[in-house]
Amino acid sequence: MKKENARLKAVNGIFEICLGINGVKKSFSVKNTEFLLDALRRHGYKSVKKGCDTGDCGSCTVIFNGKPALACLIPAFTAHGSEITTIEGLGTVQNPHPLQEAFVEAGAVQCGFCIPGMILSSKHLLDANPEPSEEEIRKYLDGNLCRCTGYVKQIQAVRMAAKRIKNGEKRFRGKAS
Amino acid sequence: MPELILKPGTLKELWLLPPAPGGSRKYLAGGTDLVSGSNAGMDASQVWVDISDIKELKGIRETKNSLIIGSGVKISELSGSGLISRWLPALRSAIPHFASPSLRNMATIGGNAATASPCADGVCALCAERADVWLELGGKKRKIALQNFFSGPKKTVLRRDELITAFEVPKWKHAGVYLKLGPRAYFGIAKASVAVALELDGEKVRSASITLASVSPVPLMAVKTANYLKGRVLNYDNARTAAALVKTEVSPITDARSEAAYRREMSGVLLERALNSVILTGRMSQVAG
Ligand SMILES: Cc1cc2nc3c(=O)[nH]c(=O)nc-3n(C[C@H](O)[C@H](O)[C@H](O)COP(=O)(O)OP(=O)(O)OC[C@H]3O[C@@H](n4cnc5c(N)ncnc54)[C@H](O)[C@@H]3O)c2cc1C
Numbered sequence: 307m308k309k310e311n312a313r314l315k316a317v318n319g320i321f322e323i324c325l326g327i328n329g330v331k332k333s334f335s336v337k338n339t340e341f342l343l344d345a346l347r348r349h350g351y352k353s354v355k356k357g358c359d360t361g362d363c364g365s366c367t368v369i370f371n372g373k374p375a376l377a378c379l380i381p382a383f384t385a386h387g388s389e390i391t392t393i394e395g396l397g398t399v400q401n402p403h404p405l406q407e408a409f410v411e412a413g414a415v416q417c418g419f420c421i422p423g424m425i426l427s428s429k430h431l432l433d434a435n436p437e438p439s440e441e442e443i444r445k446y447l448d449g450n451l452c453r454c455t456g457y458v459k460q461i462q463a464v465r466m467a468a469k470r471i472k473n474g475e476k477r478f479r480g481k482a483s
Numbered sequence: 484m485p486e487l488i489l490k491p492g493t494l495k496e497l498w499l500l501p502p503a504p505g506g507s508r509k510y511l512a513g514g515t516d517l518v519s520g521s522n523a524g525m526d527a528s529q530v531w532v533d534i535s536d537i538k539e540l541k542g543i544r545e546t547k548n549s550l551i552i553g554s555g556v557k558i559s560e561l562s563g564s565g566l567i568s569r570w571l572p573a574l575r576s577a578i579p580h581f582a583s584p585s586l587r588n589m590a591t592i593g594g595n596a597a598t599a600s601p602c603a604d605g606v607c608a609l610c611a612e613r614a615d616v617w618l619e620l621g622g623k624k625r626k627i628a629l630q631n632f633f634s635g636p637k638k639t640v641l642r643r644d645e646l647i648t649a650f651e652v653p654k655w656k657h658a659g660v661y662l663k664l665g666p667r668a669y670f671g672i673a674k675a676s677v678a679v680a681l682e683l684d685g686e687k688v689r690s691a692s693i694t695l696a697s698v699s700p701v702p703l704m705a706v707k708t709a710n711y712l713k714g715r716v717l718n719y720d721n722a723r724t725a726a727a728l729v730k731t732e733v734s735p736i737t738d739a740r741s742e743a744a745y746r747r748e749m750s751g752v753l754l755e756r757a758l759n760s761v762i763l764t765g766r767m768s769q770v771a772g
C-alpha cells in the first residue's frame with residue numbers, strides 16, 4: 307500500500323487511516339490516543355493479545371511491514387499505509403500453517419495466550435532462516451513470554467515445523483500455505 | 484498523544500514545517516520510548532512529527548575514515564550490517580542485549596540517544612566506539628562527541644526542535660566487547676553494563692575506551708581506568724587492577740532494579756570479564772585497519 311500520509315489531522319480526536327490486514331484493505335477510525343493493539347481487537351482481530359501493554363511480553367506481536375513488531379507500542383494512526391499480518395492471516399482450522407500444526411502436535415499450547423505472537427515470531431524466523439539451531443530459536447523467541455507451557459515444547463514445535471516445511475510434509479487436511 | 488501528525492519525507496520538508504503551536508514539536512522515530520512515556524502522561528505535545536520516512540536519516544555508509552549511521556537506523560539493521568560487523572565490535576556485541584527481536588525491529592539508534600536513559604545499551608557501546616553525533620536545526624548542522632551529548636538522566640544538549648541526524652564513528656583498528664548484567668540472560672533493563680574498545684599493539688594496549696551504563700547519571704567514560712590500561716600489557720593481573728579502579732569511577736544509585744553497592748561491585752566484575760574475553764579472543768578478532 308502506498309504511503310501517502312504526509313499529514314494526518316485528527317477531527318475531534320479521530321484519525322481516519324487505511325491499512326492492509328492479512329492482504330485485505332481496511333479503513334479504521336482511530337482515536338489519537340489509541341494503539342494498534344486496541345484498534346485491531348476492536349475490529350475483530352482478537353488473536354492479538356494484550357498481556358502487558360508495555361512492550362515486555364510479546365503477546366501482541368504482529369508482522370508489521372514485513373517484520374515482527376509489538377502492536378501495543380504502535381500508535382494506531384502511525385499504522386496508516388502499513389501492511390499487517392495477524393495469526394488470522396496464517397492458516398485456518400481446516401488448513402493450518404505447518405507452525406500451527408506443529409504447535410498443536412508438540413503440546414506447546416496450554417492457555418494459548420502467548421501462542422499467536424509466538425507463532426508469528428517463529429514464522430518470521432523460518433522465512434529468514436529455514437533451518438535455525440535450537441539456540442537461534444531460543445534467542446529469536448526471547449521477547450515472547452509464556453506463563454504456562456514453559457520454553458521447551460515451543461522450541462520443539464518450531465524445529466518440527468522447520469523440518470516439515472523443508473520436506474514439504476503436511477499432516478492435517480488441506481495444503482499448508 | 485497528539486492532535487496532529489506530520490510526516491515529512493525529507494529534511495528539507497521537515498525544516499519547512501511551521502512551528503508547533505504552544506511549545507515544541509515531538510519527534511516520533513520507533514516510538515518505543517515516546518509512546519510508553521506519552522501513555523504514562525509524560526508528553527503533552529500537540530504535534531508529533533513522524534520522522535520514520537525521512538530518507539536522509541536512514542542507512543549506514545562508509546567514508547574513508549568513518550562510518551555514518553543514520554539516526555533512523557533500527558537496531559535490527561545494525562545487526563545485519565557488514566560494516567558494523569567489520570568496524571564496530573563493541574556495538575555489534577551490544578545488539579543481542581538490546582531488548583527483544585521485535586523491539587529491535589522498532590527501536591532506532593537515534594531514539595536511544597535522544598531518550599538519554601542512563602541504561603541505554605546502543606549509545607553506551609557507541610561512546611566506547613568514540614562516536615560523534617550530528618545534530619541539525621533548521622538546516623544548520625553541528626557535530627559533538629556523543630559522550631558530551633548527555634547532560635543528565637533523560638537530559639541532553641538538544642535545543643528545541645533540534646534533530647539528531649546521524650552518528651559518525653571513526654574506523655580504527657580495535658577489539659571490542661559489550662557485557663550487560665540484567666535480571667536474566669537477555670531482555671531486561673540492566674543493573675550495570677560495560678562497553679570496552681581496545682586498540683592493541685601486540686600484547687600492549689595502545690589506547691582504550693571504556694563506557695559503563697546504569698551506574699551513573701549519563702553513560703560514564705571510565706577515563707582513569709582507560710588511562711591505566713594505556714601502554715600496559717593486557718593480561719589477567721592488569722585486568723584485575725583495572726576492575727578495582729573502575730569501581731572508584733562509577734557513581735551508582737539504589738533503585739527498583741538494583742542496589743548501589745552491588746552495581747559498583749558488578750562494574751568491576753563486568754569490566755574484568757570483558758577484558759579477559761579480549762585476552763582470550765579479542766587479539767585475534769581485532770578489526771582489520
Ligand atoms: C519493553 C522495552 C524494553 C527495552 N529494552 C531496552 C534495552 O534493552 N536497551 C536499551 O538501550 N533500550 C531499551 N528500551 C528503550 C528503547 O527501546 C530505546 O531507547 C530505543 O532505542 C528508542 O528508540 P525509538 O526509535 O523507539 O525512539 P522514540 O520512542 O521514537 O523516541 C524517543 C525519544 O527520542 C526523541 N527522538 C527520537 N529520534 C530522534 C531524533 N532523531 N532526533 C531528536 N530526537 C529524537 C523522541 O522525540 C522521544 O523523545 C526498551 C524499551 C521497551 C519499551
Ligand code: FES
Pocket residue numbers: 355356357358359360361362363364365366367376377378379
Ligand atoms: S501486550 Fe504488547 S508486549 Fe505485552
Ligand code: FES
Pocket residue numbers: 414415416417418419420421451452453454455
Ligand atoms: S500457553 Fe499460556 S501463556 Fe503460553
